[in-house]
Every structure is written in C-alpha cells, then in structure tokens.
Amino acid sequence: MFADEPPENLVLPGDTLPIPLPAPTAKGAAMKVGPGLAHIPPDTIIPVIAGELNVDEKKRMIWVESDGKRYTPHLHDPVIAIINRSSSDFYHCTIPHSRSTTALLPHLAFENATKKTRPQLNPGCVVYARISLASKHMDPELECFDAATSKAGGFGELKGGMLFDVSLGMARRLLGDGKKLRQLKIRQGLVRAEGETGKKVKGAMCSGLEVVEELGQRLGFEIAVGRNGKVWVDSEDVRTTLCCGRCIVESEFLTGEEQRRLVREKIKEFGL
Amino acid sequence: MPREPEYSNNEKAFVLEAIQQGLRVDGRQLDEFRKVDISFGEEFGLTDIKLGRTRVIVRVSAEVTKPYPDQPFEGIFSITTELGPMASPAFEVGRSTEQEVLLARLIEKAIRRSNAIDQESLCIVAGQKCWSVRADVHFLDHDGALVDASCIAVVAALTHFRRPDVSVEGEKVTIHTLTERVPVPLSILHLPICVCQISKAGGMAIEAVILMSCATQALLVVRQVTELLMNKLEEDQEKRVRRDNLLKASAENVRRA
Structure with missing residues (x-):
C-alpha cells in the first residue's frame, strides 16, 4: 500500500495527533474512534500503535492503519x-x-x-x-x-486447498479495505485517480487487489481471506493453487503494475 | 497457554501432494537452501541474519572478569539464547520449552565445543583476568531453521566483533579504548557454519549413501554461505574505513613463513 512513498500522517504511540479532529457536523453527532487510537476523556485522542492516521470527514471516522502479525479478534471479522x-x-x-x-x-x-x-x-x-x-x-x-x-x-x-500466510494489513487489503482507503484518499485529494490513459500517476495508490484480479482473469480458483492473516486457495490442481498462493504472498509490497507483471511471470514459471 | 499452531489436514495433504510433484510451498527447489541475508550493525559484533522469513539478531560483547579456577589459562565464552514471544506466539517468557533447550545445546555444541573460538587467546593474566565473551542470540521471527540461522548469525557476529586492545606491564593491565588503539578481532580457528547438522535422537535408520549425499550437498551450501559472509565482512570493513576516514590500520603482527 505504501509502495510509492511513505504515508503522510505517520503516527507513533503517544504522539499528539498531527491533524485536527474532524469538526462536528451537527450538535451531538458522534465520532467513531477506530483501531489504534485511545480516547482519554474528556477530549484527547492519542495513537497507541504506529501507523498511518486516516480521517474520514464524511463518516466522521478516525483510525490508524498499520500492519502486524498478531491478530486480535474483533466482532464480525x-x-x-x-x-x-x-x-x-x-x-x-x-x-x-x-x-x-x-x-x-x-x-x-x-x-x-x-x-x-x-x-x-x-x-x-x-x-x-x-x-x-x-x-x-x-x-x-x-x-x-x-x-x-x-x-x-x-x-x-x-x-481441500492450501492455507497461505500473509500479514494482517495484506489480509485487510485483500478483503477490500484497500479499495475503500483509496476512494477515501481520492476524495480527499491526497492522491489522484489513475488516469484513463492507464499511465501511473505519481502517488496514485493501488487497491492491492490487482494480483487477485489478474489471477482471476487467467486462472480458475477459489479463495477465502481471513482477517487473521490466512488465505485459503483451492483449484483443480496443486500447481494452480500453489501459483495463486505464491503470487498473493509475494505481492505484498508491490504496486498495481508490478503485481500484474508478477502474476504473468509466475504463470509462465509454473507452466500453466 | 499458546501452543505451536497445529497444521490443518488440508495443509498436510497439500504439502505432501506438492512434494510428490516436486514442488515446495515456498517456491524453492527440493534441495535449495533458504535465501541468506547478512547485515552488520554500527557497532562491532552486531549481526542481523535473515534466512527466508526467519530473522535472528546476535550481539557479541566482551568484558574483563576472573577466569574459572579450573581453567586459569582460558577465557570465558558463552552463548545465550532465548525464544521470546516476539519470534512466535507459541513461545513464552521465562518458560523454556524442550525445543529451546535442544536448540541451545545444538548451538553450543556447534560453536563452543567445536573450539571455533580460541579460548586461550582470551586470557589476559593467568588465573586473574580474562575476557568473557558473550553472544546473545535474539530470535525476531520464527519461520523454522532456527539452528541454521543462529549458527550463521553467531559465527558472523564473532568474526565481525573486535575487542579493545590490552597491554600488560607486570601486574598492571591497561585496556585501551577503541579510539586509542585499533581494536583486535577474536582469534577464530574455523567457521562452523551449520547447515545440516546431524542431530539424530532416535527415529528411523538412515542409509549411509543418503547420508553421504546429504553431506556433499551441505558442503556446497556451506561454501556459498561462507563466501557470502566473507564478502559481506569485507564490504562492511570498507564502509567503516571510508566512514571513519581510517587508514587500513591493523594490529596484527606480520607473520613470516
């Protein structure tokens, strides 16, 4: 996700927030304080993990996006x-x-x-x-x-099938959070959408799903992603499953274009 | 209490089937060694090894102590290993598992008992003062092959380490700071890089021929790893020379054949 440049709102535990909290739209409207932040009454919010601070003004949400390897269960995950x-x-x-x-x-x-x-x-x-x-x-x-x-x-x-390990951030991205995050950034004007020409604009974020999209166009397989950093892949033979799994695991730090290239190379390598 | 995660039936079946087709889950060849990456820290004796996804940091330090009374002419060399929860949630602080004890013993055997480090050279004044060299092994990420990774890491850290120079005049011992005199490397007799240490505690019998072919393969890997280590050491040395603006100073005596 951060393949292009370091995130702008990098926070460390205990920092003061680098950006002002979203202003209340209506009196008494609640603000959602998401993962990675702690609320100290009456009106202080401090980060408790290191990561990128995200603010959604529209939905009045604030949270820290970070990557890790230990999963803490959350409702509905x-x-x-x-x-x-x-x-x-x-x-x-x-x-x-x-x-x-x-x-x-x-x-x-x-x-x-x-x-x-x-x-x-x-x-x-x-x-x-x-x-x-x-x-x-x-x-x-x-x-x-x-x-x-x-x-x-x-x-x-x-x-059947096989389980592959990915980081928690990657799992979230595969479940579609990357796309949401990208839409949010585009709305905020932090990044521009990739132009219609298909040329990569500097700072344009990839949704992180390019690898799955590309694989889906070329191979037939089933996939299930758990938020606990496990990805289950199944297909008709071992080779295809392994190819899909390797692509997903290795695509973690690649941009959209690189992910597509990786998939093409892997498919050739596995002779599919 | 967290346990080592058990593998599911699906994974077991898949891995077996893949191996039958000559495929490994992490994309290596059947007899390929993991990708080794060695890097050194700012200070002497700090090494960071990545072996695939396993990551180990070793810190070597030295202090002056009194030698053991039964070995007055030898310095002290110890290796401490601790598997913490950072490596894997299956490990706990302060509770050493059987695996951990076995691991510590294996490393100990490979490095200390094979006399890799010349312990007599660590003696300063017989029976009174000697160097106590200590290698702390920290496991940062556990993805198997801990013995291999820690062996390579300890050997790399020991070869990278420099201790302060010492001069002895009668009873007076002076330890020169690192800036005062060029620090001296430890005298290391051989590099025991353990790729395929044979530790068989029971189990099935192995045919001698298979054992031999494994050993030949291991030798190749060891050569590669040693070469990599030497290259990295040289690189690091050059970097230091450039950074500190040093002449290529050396405390070694010129040896004549």
Whole structure:
C-alpha cells in the first residue's frame, strides 16, 4: 500500500495527533474512534500503535492503519480457523496468528444445522467463520452462518486447498479495505485517480487487489481471506493453487503494475 | 497457554501432494537452501541474519572478569539464547520449552565445543583476568531453521566483533579504548557454519549413501554461505574505513613463513 512513498500522517504511540479532529457536523453527532487510537476523556485522542492516521470527514471516522502479525479478534471479522476438538456443544478451534488459545464454534452455528444434521468436523479441519463474540476477557466465539438470515453466506468448512500466510494489513487489503482507503484518499485529494490513459500517476495508490484480479482473469480458483492473516486457495490442481498462493504472498509490497507483471511471470514459471 | 499452531489436514495433504510433484510451498527447489541475508550493525559484533522469513539478531560483547579456577589459562565464552514471544506466539517468557533447550545445546555444541573460538587467546593474566565473551542470540521471527540461522548469525557476529586492545606491564593491565588503539578481532580457528547438522535422537535408520549425499550437498551450501559472509565482512570493513576516514590500520603482527 505504501509502495510509492511513505504515508503522510505517520503516527507513533503517544504522539499528539498531527491533524485536527474532524469538526462536528451537527450538535451531538458522534465520532467513531477506530483501531489504534485511545480516547482519554474528556477530549484527547492519542495513537497507541504506529501507523498511518486516516480521517474520514464524511463518516466522521478516525483510525490508524498499520500492519502486524498478531491478530486480535474483533466482532464480525471473517477468520480462517482450525478445528482442534469437539465437545458436547462446541467445536474448539484455534485461530492462527492470534493470541487467544481457543475459540468456540457452536455445533449449531451452521446453515440449517440441527442436532441431527449438524456438520461433522474432525480435528484438523479448516473452517471459514465469522467472529460472533469478541471480548477482552473471554475466548472468542465463532459462527458459520448469518444469524439474521440463517444463510451460510460463504462461511463453512473449507475442503481441500492450501492455507497461505500473509500479514494482517495484506489480509485487510485483500478483503477490500484497500479499495475503500483509496476512494477515501481520492476524495480527499491526497492522491489522484489513475488516469484513463492507464499511465501511473505519481502517488496514485493501488487497491492491492490487482494480483487477485489478474489471477482471476487467467486462472480458475477459489479463495477465502481471513482477517487473521490466512488465505485459503483451492483449484483443480496443486500447481494452480500453489501459483495463486505464491503470487498473493509475494505481492505484498508491490504496486498495481508490478503485481500484474508478477502474476504473468509466475504463470509462465509454473507452466500453466 | 499458546501452543505451536497445529497444521490443518488440508495443509498436510497439500504439502505432501506438492512434494510428490516436486514442488515446495515456498517456491524453492527440493534441495535449495533458504535465501541468506547478512547485515552488520554500527557497532562491532552486531549481526542481523535473515534466512527466508526467519530473522535472528546476535550481539557479541566482551568484558574483563576472573577466569574459572579450573581453567586459569582460558577465557570465558558463552552463548545465550532465548525464544521470546516476539519470534512466535507459541513461545513464552521465562518458560523454556524442550525445543529451546535442544536448540541451545545444538548451538553450543556447534560453536563452543567445536573450539571455533580460541579460548586461550582470551586470557589476559593467568588465573586473574580474562575476557568473557558473550553472544546473545535474539530470535525476531520464527519461520523454522532456527539452528541454521543462529549458527550463521553467531559465527558472523564473532568474526565481525573486535575487542579493545590490552597491554600488560607486570601486574598492571591497561585496556585501551577503541579510539586509542585499533581494536583486535577474536582469534577464530574455523567457521562452523551449520547447515545440516546431524542431530539424530532416535527415529528411523538412515542409509549411509543418503547420508553421504546429504553431506556433499551441505558442503556446497556451506561454501556459498561462507563466501557470502566473507564478502559481506569485507564490504562492511570498507564502509567503516571510508566512514571513519581510517587508514587500513591493523594490529596484527606480520607473520613470516
């Protein structure tokens, strides 16, 4: 994401914020203080992690974008977890790259699951799940369906394929935060959109998804990204899966154009 | 308590299948060594090694102490390793796992017990004063191959390290500061770079022929790594000379054959 130049609003823990807080639009309107920031009453906000400070004036949000390797569970995050064992009502899972030991996945938290029809998962199975409970003092809980619609919505057991490790920032980017961030920057005039000519404008950010777009045009594969820094890829053969996985892992610090080139080279290398 | 993450069935099956097709998950050849990257710090004896995604920093320091009473003519050399939670969430502070003990013993065996460093040269006044050289190994990122990485790192740091020069007049020992006299390198007898140390504690029997072919391959890798290390050391030396505006001063005596 920062391939072109260092971010402008770099903050370190304990810094005073380099930019003024977004002005209140209406009286009593709340402001959202996102990850990486701590609120010290009455009106001080300090960063608690190092990263790039982002402000969205429109939505009145402020947060720090940073990269790391340890995942802290947050509500509604999609994660890739591994089943450890099963007890009477729960599957006990591990969320890779996270500090907490186990996460609980209720047997009934699947689409159309009843006592009799619940999926039988063995230790070592991989599931794509969403965090339904995240608290500082308790083990997180997972669910494999949308509680409102009781549809799976893409969650569930991941069969076959391979897991690849990426950094947390990369995982967020793959899940589409990069695109949002880029739109925000364009709106703020920090970067200009890539011109219609396709020529790269200085400072233009890539969404970070170029690698997946390019792969999607050339190969057929399935992908699931967990916010905990795991990417699951599956395709019809080992070679394709490996090629996709390698491309994604290696594209972390590349610009959009470089990512596309990397994909083309890799595909040639794997002889696909 | 955090544990080493267990691999899922999917990963196990995939890795096995890929290996059957001659592919490795990280894109290397089947018998290819990881990419080694060595860099040195500002001070002498600070080395940063990257071996693939594993990263190790070694700091070598020296102080003057009293030698052990049973070895009055030898200096002290110790290696400390600690696997902290920075390397992997599976490691905890203050709780040494079996893996950690094994690792420390392996490094110890490879470097200290192979007499890589001439401990007698660390003696200043017999029975009274000697150098105590200490190598602190810090694991910053754990992605396997910790033994290889730490061995290369310790050897690199030891060769890079310079201790202050000492002069002895009768009972009086003077330690010259680094600016006063050119610091002297440690006398290192050989470079034990351990790529494929054979540590077999039980398990299946290995055929001698396979063992030999592994050893030949390891030799090639060791040569490459040694060459890289030497190049990097030279580079660093040149950089220092340029930076400090030094003449190529040397405290070594001219040796005649």
